[in-house]
Amino acid sequence: MxxxxxxxxxxxxxxxxxxxxxxxxxxxxxxxxxxxxxxxxxxxxxxxxxxxxxxxxxxxxxxxxxxxxxxxxxxxxxxxxxxxxxxxxxxxxxxxxxxxxxxxxxxxxxxxxxxxxxxxxxxxxxxxxxxxxxxxxxxxxxxxxxxxxxxxxxxxxxxxxxxxxxxxxxxxxxxxxxxxxxxxxxxxxxxxxxxxxxxxxxxxxxxxRPFTAEELAAFARAVAGREVPPDRLRTVLERSEGNAYFAQELLESDDDAVPWSLGDVLRARLDALDPAVVDVARLVAVSGRTVPEPLLRAVWHRWTGRDTATAPAAGPGAADAPGAPSDAVLDRAVRDAVAAHVLVPEADRLAFRHALLAEVVAADLLPGETVAVHRAYRDALADDDALGSAAQLAHHARAAHDLPTALVASLRAADDAARLLAPQDELRHLETVLELVEAAGPAPGA
Ligand SMILES: Nc1ncnc2c1ncn2[C@@H]1O[C@H](COP(=O)(O)OP(=O)(O)OP(=O)(O)O)[C@@H](O)[C@H]1O
Ligand SMILES: [Mg+2]
Known part of the structure; x- marks a missing residue:
């Protein structure tokens, strides 16, 4: 509601x-x-x-x-x-x-x-x-x-x-x-x-502007469905500084243990969730705030399969066998994430209910974990063009430190942008190509 x-x-x-x-x-x-x-x-x-x-x-x-x-x-x-x-x-x-x-x-x-x-x-x-x-x-x-x-x-x-x-x-x-x-x-x-x-x-x-004290009182009443005690209202105002999202999270969190910062409030919410839900949240967070459902599914397969001995060598499509058991796990995790108001379905995409939550999830990943997720996106996008654009592939390949793939994809992305009549984007992708070439250093023997 x-x-x-x-x-x-x-x-x-x-x-x-x-x-x-x-x-x-x-x-x-x-x-x-x-x-x-x-x-x-x-x-x-x-x-x-x-x-x-x-x-x-x-x-x-x-x-x-x-x-x-x-x-x-x-x-x-x-x-x-x-x-x-x-x-x-x-x-x-x-x-x-x-x-x-x-x-x-x-x-x-x-x-x-x-x-x-x-x-x-x-x-x-x-x-x-x-x-x-x-x-x-x-x-x-x-x-x-x-x-x-x-x-x-x-x-x-x-x-x-x-x-x-x-x-x-x-x-x-x-x-x-x-x-x-x-x-x-x-x-x-x-x-x-x-x-x-x-x-x-x-x-x-x-x-x-953020809510004034009076507006926040009305907002708190609306969120809680009843009058909120003045003490609590004062704490919420102090900590949220009148920001609606912060205030709402504080009001909805446990009265006795209101953590100090919003990051802590959000983290406490994530900690209470099933690990599979947190995994899905992490995959979506690395993609920005939203991800198309088919891309998420393909990434999920690659990412959940990454620890098994054969995973990286699984090759195109191998992890995508229809009816793979991880599909059921993903479906349940997505349903739970939606029920827990972490994600919301938006047309054929899944999005974080709020961008701030996505930012907290992304920031909490260790660098190595972030690279592993980017690698899963790279693999999924490289295996199936229909799942996303060359620009996305370039972005994830670069973040996964796979410079050769990033280079080829950036060239394709520049072509795509030219076809779409988007010269600034074309230029940006070409600049990326130059940076990648420079990063690769001189060719052996040059
Ligand atoms: N005037 C209001 N009345 C009732 N609820 C509100 C009001 N303003 C904000 N909220 C609630 O506060 C939360 C944050 O608001 P909202 O999502 O509109 O922020 P936003 O400015 O769009 O944030 P972002 O920049 O991250 O997109 C939402 O859950 C929203 O429903
Ligand atoms: Mg908004």
Whole structure:
């Protein structure tokens, strides 16, 4: 059961005003920043519910933490897939602007993108996305596009966002983007983008603050389902500093033994779980915050098989025998992890219920353990292209200290990025290639 929504009335009013303006053909973008766990997602899901009751269509897409991997246009590809459900207008635009089809899973339905020069195709892609959004919003029934966790957005997605802000004029569209303020260190690539966009007249920039003492009391009541004693409330306020996620974890933990730091609270929760659940959590944590279920399964097989004498030599597919007993263990562990609110299913992926928990799990792995998990990902991805991208393979191979595989995969990832019209990503992968070549040192005899 989710906790009833509390506080945030000023933010809700501002966001609803933006939705109402979009309903009248005055589009805008709202940037919602705030620390990890402060309540951004909860605020936008609450707003999405309110907007939907007013007739808006809501499409939510999230950026994903893939380390330095990045998948070009990820949130927009996800949004585009969702928007196809909005009927004929989108299909028509897909036909008119073939560059858009690059963002959709390959199918015979749409013409293969014509080989035109990349800059033109990129413009067509951006323009196509803007047109799709425009076609999905109508007078009195605007489109609310939620882009979650922009601090993890890839370079191409940041460009699309800037393009949209500049381009939207009279469309019935409101874009709401969330990002973690505490992640935006001085050289974070989203930082200049936020600074630039915040100056634009079509952008409302909101910073979500931690709960005040009064708000925290209401939140605590909502979480506990009853009045919380003032003493305890004071401790929770002190330790959480008003952060919703921290406060919730403290409120849900055992009264008598509230450990001091949040890391300890989260670790205590993990300690109480079945070891197989912790294993699954570790595998998901090393992949970022989420992992597609088929990839997790393949990695699980390789990772659980790694201690047996034959494991590393098992070779492609060998560990994947259908009905392997470890499948049943994995299924049970995943079910338990979901029941324990560690993981949540999201479409065909499994995600940590909260990114902070993923960070604690990843940080608690010993370096050797982390390398072993990366190696399992490398093997799974190398054996079956369908499980992930070349960029992911490059990332895991590099973290597993397998430089030759990382090099070949980075070259492939650069090709993939070029095909997707994502020049910054292409460049980044090529830079990785150079670094790997340099790391390998001069060829013998050179
Ligand atoms: N206003 C609120 N009313 C009720 N519950 C809330 C509220 N704000 C936050 N919460 C709860 O607190 C927890 C953390 O909030 P949330 O996940 O929205 O944080 P976040 O800012 O999106 O964090 P992250 O940056 O890690 O994504 C969630 O369980 C959420 O349901
Ligand atoms: Mg969130």
């Amino acid at each position: 989710t906790t009833p929504f509390v506080a945030r009335s000023a933010e809700v009013a501002r966001l609803l005003a933006a939705v109402d303006a979009a309903a009248r053909g005055r589009p805008s973008t709202v940037l919602l920043g705030g620390d990890a766990g402060v309540g951004k997602t909860r605020l936008v899901t609450h707003l999405a519910d309110l907007a939907a009751t007013r007739g808006a269509s809501v499409v939510t897409a999230a950026c994903v933490d893939l380390g330095d991997v990045g998948v070009p246009y990820l949130p927009f590809a996800e949004a585009l897939g969702r928007l196809r459900a909005h009927g004929a207008a989108v299909e028509h635009l897909l036909r008119e602007r073939p560059a858009l089809a690059r963002l959709l899973p390959p199918s015979g339905e749409h013409p293969a993108p014509a080989a035109v020069d990349d800059e033109a195709a990129r413009l067509q892609l951006f323009d196509g996305l803007a047109s799709v959004l425009a076609a999905a919003g109508h007078e009195g029934a605007p489109l609310m596009l939620v882009l979650e966790d922009l601090h993890w957005a890839d370079a191409s997605s940041r460009d699309v966002l800037r393009y949209l802000v500049a381009r939207l004029r009279t469309e019935h569209v409101v874009v709401v983007g969330t990002y973690r303020t505490d992640d935006l260190h001085r050289r974070h690539p989203l930082r200049p983008v936020v600074a630039e966009l915040a100056r634009h007249p079509g952008v409302d920039h909101l910073e979500l």
